[in-house]
Amino acid sequence: MRSLLAGLTTRGSSFLAAGLAAALAGLLLGERSLISVGAILFALPLLAALAAGRARYRLGCTRFINPARIPPGHTARVVLRLENVSRFPSGLLLAEDTVPYVLGSRPRYVLDGIERGGVRVLTYPLRSDLRGKFEIGPVEIRIADAFGLVELGRSFSARSTFVVTPKIVPLSRSVVSGSWLGEGDGRTRTAAAAGEDDVVPRAYRDGDELRRVHWRSTARYGELMVRREEQRWRNHAVILLDTRRMAHAGSGASSSFEAAVSAAASIGMHLAGEGLGGQLITDTGPVASTGRFEDVLLDSLSVVKPSNFRDLSRGTAALRMAEGGLLVVVAGRLSTVEARQLAASRRAGCPAIALLFAVSTWLAGPAGQAREGQSSSQQPAGDVPSVNGQRPASAGRPAGAAARNAKGKKPVDETGAAAAVLRAAGWRVVSVDAATPLAVAWQRLPRSAEALGPGGPARMPEAAV
Secondary structure: OHHHHHOEOHHHHHHHHHHHHHHHHHHHHOOHHHHHHHHHHHHHHHHHHHHHHOOOOOEEEEEEEEOOEEOOOOEEEEEEEEEEOOOOOOOEEEEEEOOOHHHOOOOEEEEOOOOOOOEEEEEEEEEOOOOEEEEEOOEEEEEEOOOOOEEEEEEOOOOEEEEEOOOOOOOOOOOOOOOOOOOOHHHHHHHHHOOOOOOOEEEOOOOOOHHHEOHHHHHHHOOOEEEOOOOOHHHEEEEEEOOEHHHOOOOHHHOHHHHHHHHHHHHHHHHHHOOOEEEEEEOOEEOOOOOOHHHHHHHHHHHOOOEOOOOOHHHHHHHHHOOOOEEEEEEOOOOHHHHHHHHHHOOOOOOEEEEEEOHHHHOOOHHHHHHHHHHHHHOOOOOOOOEOOEOOHHHHOOHHHHHHHHHHOOOOOOOHHHHHHHHHOOOEEEEEOOOOOHHHHHHOHHHOOOOOEOOEOOOOOHHHO
16 A cells, blocks of 8 residues: 555645545535545545556667767767567656766656557757766656556666766877887887897786797796787887876866876877877876777776875886887976986887976966956056065065066976976977967977987986986
8 A cells, every 4th residue: 555655646645635535524414425526536546556556568778879988068969769568558658867967957758658569769968068987877767647646666777878088189190200109210220139138028918929938038037928029019109197186286177187188188099090009007007908098098087086196106117017119198297306207117219208287377367367467567666565564575676676577587487397307318398388289289299309319219318217
């Protein structure tokens, strides 16, 4: 009885209460007709609940999301296919798909009924301005009678994954040339110079060919070792993303962290489009790779969050264990000590690129900078305000000198020291600020490494190793 009453709608409860009241009034007044009306009103919602609860029709549900992975600001379309696989037609149905709150309100549909073997196709859009991985479903079905007195809920178990990737920026192909990928005369000479005694072996991994086993190193180390120089490292790239919370500034979608995530995703997709496989590493360590590089990259960067680590030791350790190839580092605040650690983790002969973010430029937006410039220009040179009763240190300077310093002062290059260390080690480095689009910064890379000659990557100085 309790399960039957649980499915009653407001109308069904009103019918039940009205029938009970009419029946009691008829008993008190001795009106048999009123008792009959009350009995009908009271029994009608109970019979409707019993009929809806014993409905033996079965429904099948299939969900398609096209596309299942989109960039922020784009729209995907969800298609729900409901099929009545029973031998009986269904009654009134209320279909509702479960959608996370950040994607909007839940789509709801009213279906008059589905005939035997019939199909209903429902569609609705999905859009998000924030990256992330979202779970769509399950579909909830409310079964209602023709009078709207009863609604019984049923739920499907099928769920789908919807991924909103970081923003992908198209990049120029001229930056990563053949010499950067290890092709050409430079790579040929390196391979020719490496003899049987010069080989640098590594531990055997599942999938390695047995013809690559280096038996001399195997006997020396007591485990299977393979020749490293035979790897096609020129078709491989390693991307290190600095996700440390203390290395970034700003909040939300306009933070330097989101800009760095977008840069890593854009560079990774650009390299994948050039035919390179790759591996993603963060300051927390390597990201598990269980599929194509593009899929692992986008799925991982869609859900990456700032970490609480304070150094890059885990990331640099993973770089030393990674396969050789093109090394790309996307970093926030980077000290000279951390820059030396990065330089030391680079394999000899492998090209390296670093994008260093000037994170302080993400703290002051254009509006704030405009207000600051307006207030400083409107303030008289000789009138210096006090803060908490104290005058700033520049108050004792002459008004003319203070004005000249304010006009001629250049922004502090917070990435200069780290960039100098990496350039001295043969890296190509570019500084990225909030006002510089990623495509422009990427285009500046060929002109940013003065230590490199036209023949390819320079050898790393001994002091930096």
